[in-house]
Amino acid sequence: MAHGLDQVETAGPTVPLEGTAGPVAQILARVNRLVVIISSVALVLASFVLTYSVIVRYFLKISTDWQDETSVFLIIGAVFMSAAAVQARRGHVAIEAVSVLLSRRANSIRIFLVDIASFAFCTYFAWKSWTLLHEAWVDDYHSGSTWGPPLWVPYSLMTVGMTLLSIQILMQIAAALERRKSIA
């Protein structure tokens, strides 16, 4: 849509399923597949919830309260949970202009460092999400709307999603190290 970014068709998964990180990578690949299916259903469900909202408000004249927030939770959950599956295919866009200027070897070192930086940030974010989730659970945070659902629901999806994303990047770092070892 409207953003000039769509149709990002990236290559297949970048982590080989064998090697020392193999078993974890295999489990993660399976989890990602499952998450993509559930998240896809969540997106469609969110569309139906919003359509339902229009119908009951304008045809049945019933006021709506839970629909907007439910769809927010569904979509935000789908987005965070599938972040690892997107990273598995290197689907988070980056400026790759510098790659043409570097040799193959320098490029693989660059990608390795980029992954470490991404891992550091995502892990920090995941850790902060865990503390937020803990706080929301212990202090029983609710959203400020009239419906007021508990906030641990979306926070937990954000937390699990960011944790999966961190593990995914770690797997990509491990795969790069493995490749280096096998070349040496």
Added chain:
Amino acid sequence: MTVFSIGLLYGTATLLVMFAGVPIAFALGAVATLFMIAFMPGGSVDTITQNVYEEMASITLLSIPLFILKGAAIGRSPAGQDLYGALHAWMHRIPGGLGIANVFACALFAAMAGSSPATCSAIGSAGIPEMRKRGYSGGFAAGIIAAGGTLGILLPPSITMILYAVAAEQSLGRLFLAAIGPALLLVGLFAGYAMWRYRQEFQAAKALYARSGVDSELLREDKLSVRDKFALLPRVLPFVVLLTGVMVALYGGYATPSETAGLGAVLALALIAMIYGVWGPRDLEPILTATLRESTMLMFIIGMSLLYSYVMSYLHISQSAAAWIVSLELSRWVLLLAILILVVVLGFFLPPVSIILMTAPIILPPLKAAGFDLVWFGVIMTIVMEMGLIHPPVGLNIFVIKNIAPDIPLGDVMWGTLPFVVLMALSIVILCVFPGIATWLPDVTMGK
């Protein structure tokens, strides 16, 4: 440290991390987090996750994945080819009618699917071979489709506009309406150019025939029967009627923008199921996974861009930069030109989403102070970003075209798109002289 040095450091760090190739979302998040730790009161960094969550949990922003779903559903069905076929059957008698039909098909499809690359590939995969078969030069055919596809980010429902509405705190309804007049202006300019260029190519073919007897497909007349004209309508009309009807639901006050997105997605899925039999899990899987991948990537950039601008504003970087621009006391048109050049340059590296969210806090206050209407500017900024889709070095649409018509040399594609870049620049000049083209419709419909 002064605000100036912090700002300089913030900008340099961002450029370094981004150009190293760290994914844009993580780069923006990481720089913002580091500056929170270094320059903001202790404990501020504890709220980053809550901050990102609250910025992202806006129902307006979350309509984006649903608009993407609607676009993917229509874009991956044969609707684009049918739409193009129907328009061709109706317009083939006009000189250059085939090219004009392609421009119209792009505009209609862009409004339904809302995606520039999807429009290029849906209309282009049928339109480019047909135009070339009928004697159009490769560059001309590619240019029409590449430029027509860019209308996807201007016509409602445009994601660029949704983000601009959030960043500039302007009414999304007004922005959507304001884009319609300029989009029609562009369609008119593109169609006019297509007709003129067709005549040029037709005359050249005729002269060549007279000189050397070499025949050209351009000289042959199309023969399409009345039956051909009506054959595709039953498949095309439901899309046009229902999906423009969704916009009526928005402006009639029946649905909010996010509900419009949900309704559009449900209707698009229902239509492709009924008309093309696309409804089984295996058929839907590519549509849904593509939607999810794109939405996740985009929403991450949006969430982190918002965190980035929050930090920029907390540290007074954006306010100081804006105040500095105002203090230069540039004439309003010089200011506008300078800002548009900045947007073009940023467009070489960054996707429109980041450009809007990162620059809005800096460029909008000076524009407002200079008396520009920010809804009008949203349209202008979007047209500049449209230009970025078809000019090098990024020119995403050029690469989509290269993908669907690999035998047209890249140079021809680029030369073919160039006149359209000029036409877009011309449309910006026209909009500066006659701002009413953008502002009239929202003013009439929604009051001043």
